[in-house]
Amino acid sequence: MAAEGLPIEVCCRILSVLESGFYAWRDRPPSARALRHAWLTDEIRKVHAASNGVYGGLRVHAELTMGRGIAVGHGAVAMLMHRAGIKGLPGNRRRRPIPQTPTVADLVDRRFARIAPNQLWVTDITEHPTREGKVYCCVVLDAYSQRVVGWSIDSTQADTLVTNALGMAIGNRTPSPGTLIHSDHGVQPGFKRSSQHCCSAASLGDR
Numbered sequence: 205m206a207a208e209g210l211p212i213e214v215c216c217r218i219l220s221v222l223e224s225g226f227y228a229w230r231d232r233p234p235s236a237r238a239l240r241h242a243w244l245t246d247e248i249r250k251v252h253a254a255s256n257g258v259y260g261g262l263r264v265h266a267e268l269t270m271g272r273g274i275a276v277g278h279g280a281v282a283m284l285m286h287r288a289g290i291k292g293l294p295g296n297r298r299r300r301p302i303p304q305t306p307t308v309a310d311l312v313d314r315r316f317a318r319i320a321p322n323q324l325w326v327t328d329i330t331e332h333p334t335r336e337g338k339v340y341c342c343v344v345l346d347a348y349s350q351r352v353v354g355w356s357i358d359s360t361q362a363d364t365l366v367t368n369a370l371g372m373a374i375g376n377r378t379p380s381p382g383t384l385i386h387s388d389h390g391v392q393p394g395f396k397r398s399s400q401h402c403c404s405a406a407s408l409g410d411r
Contacts, residue, residue, distance in 0.1 A: 325384065340358055
C-alpha cells in the first residue's frame with residue numbers, strides 16, 4: 205500500500221498497526237534466511253540460464269545438489285523459482301528407442317582394484333524421471349580413490365552427455381597415456397566414439 209503512494213499513517217490505520225512498528229520493520233536488516241534465499245535465487249538463475257531456460261525445478265535441484273554441492277531441498281528450490289518467475293520447458297515424455305551398438309573387448313576382466321590414481325576410470329549413466337521429463341546423469345569414477353572425477357547432467361542421451369563428463373574428468377586429472385575407461389553394456393550409442401575422441405590417450409573397455 206505504501207509502495208503505491210498512500211500515506212504511511214493511513215496505511216497503518218487501515219491495517220491496525222503502529223507506525224513505529226512499520227518503521228522498525230522497514231529499517232530492520234535482512235535476516236539470515238532472507239540472505240540465503242537471495243543467494244539461492246541467484247544460483248538458481250545461473251543454473252537456469254546455463255540450461256538455456258530448459259531446466260525445471262527438479263533438474264535445477266539436481267544441478268545444485270549433485271553438481272554444485274549445495275544442500276537445499278527440492279521444495280525450497282520450487283518455492284524460490286515460483287517467487288522469481290523461473291520456469292522450465294516441458295520435456296518430451298515419449299519413450300525413445302535405444303539402438304544397440306557393438307561393444308569392444310573387456311580390458312578389465314572384473315579386476316577393479318588399482319594401486320594408483322588414474323589407472324582405471326569406471327563410468328555409467330543413470331536415468332531419473334521428473335515431472336518435466338527425464339534427466340540423465342553420467343558419472344566418471346576413479347577406481348583407486350572411489351572419487352567422482354567428472355560428471356554431466358542433460359535431458360537427452362546425446363554424445364555430449366558422455367563427452368562433457370569425460371572432458372571434466374580429463375580437465376580435473378590430466379591422465380597419462382594408458383588410463384582405462386570401463387563401462388557396461390547399457391551405455392548409450394556414441395560412447396565408444398566419444399570416449400576415444402575425448403581421451404585419445406586412454407583405452408576403452410566394456411564388460
